Amino acid sequence: MTQRIVITGAAGGVGTLLRPRLARQGRTLRLLDVAPVPEPAEGEDVECVRLSVTDLPGMREALAGADAVIHLGGLSVEGPWEQILDININGTRTVLEAARRAGVPRVIVASSSHAVGFHPRGEGEAPDYLFPRPDTYYGVSKVAAEALGSLYHDRYGLDVICVRIGGCFEKPIATRQLATWLSPDDCARLMEALIAAPSPGFRVVWGVSDNARRWFSLDEARALGYEPEDDAERFAGELEGRHDPLDEIYLGGAFCSPELDADPDD
Known part of the structure; x- marks a missing residue:
């Protein structure tokens, strides 16, 4: 039976890097974005859907028959609160609700190190499940x-894994990424x-x-099979x-800069 994996935000940086790396025989990638997604190359088993993650009926239809969703869609940098609220927070709720209604058993949610950005740098490794201290509205959206994800697991039984991504690029673009980089491979x-992890429940892992x-x-990531x-x-x-x-x-890092303070009152 063909496995169907849905990727939201498939036209973005991480989605574009993942597309060829997740392709395999017996798997269909259904690629969703509000931006144009390149059409399939010859022999590539993909389905391209132009859709916003805030569109619940459309997402419900797009997720039909999926085995898992990798939710990357949303703003990937700081932005106005209204946009962050609508696209990142409401959009994530919409994806989870659409998955519930469509009977999709697993959602992998792109979180971020900026969910904990105001934690001081320590001498050792930041632990799994580090308590949230977001550094921006963007970080708040990841919290x-x-x-x-926790709610949709506990209330509805979805397997939800949130990945606090450090920074996924072809190669590191700043010194901090010598510590935080996630290579595309x-x-x-x-x-x-x-x-593939059997019955993970709700998890938060570093990416x-x-x-x-x-x-x-x-x-925690290694406990789920990551090598x-x-x-x-x-x-x-x-x-x-x-x-x-x-x-x-x-x-x-720089996401804690005063330059990203909220706009002053008019």
Whole structure:
């Protein structure tokens, strides 16, 4: 039987990186985004759907027959509260509710290290399930996504795994990512593990590679079958000067800057 995996936000950075890495025989990728998703190449088993994650009837239809959802859709940086609320928070609730109505058993939710960004940098690894201390409205939306995932597991029995992603790019783009980088290949390895893990319930895991300078625990992710193979250290020589002083103070680094304070009253 063909396995069907839905990816929301499939036209975005992480979705684009995952698309070829999650392709396999016997699997259909259903790719959702409000932006255009490139049409299938010859021999590629994908279905492209133009859709907003805030559209509950559309999401319910798009999730029909899916075995799992990887929810990446939403704003990936700080933005106005109204947009964060609608797209990231309401959008995540819509995806979970659509999954419930469509009978999808598992949702993997992209959370972020910015859910805990105002935690001070410590000497050791930040533990799994570190208590939320968001650094932005964006970080708040990821805390809300985790809370919604917990609710939909406890109330409705969905398996929901929230991945606090450090930063997934082809290669690290700043010094902090020598600690927080999630390589595209390791991102795919993590998603495969989370798709396959038997009856995970509700979990929160860190989404990072096995970096020599890693700030975050991988215990919970490894318990679910993740075996990272990459280390950002090989890029260290390319990142001279790409450093923010706040990286030494907070887990959220520059996201804790006063430059991201809420707009003053009119």
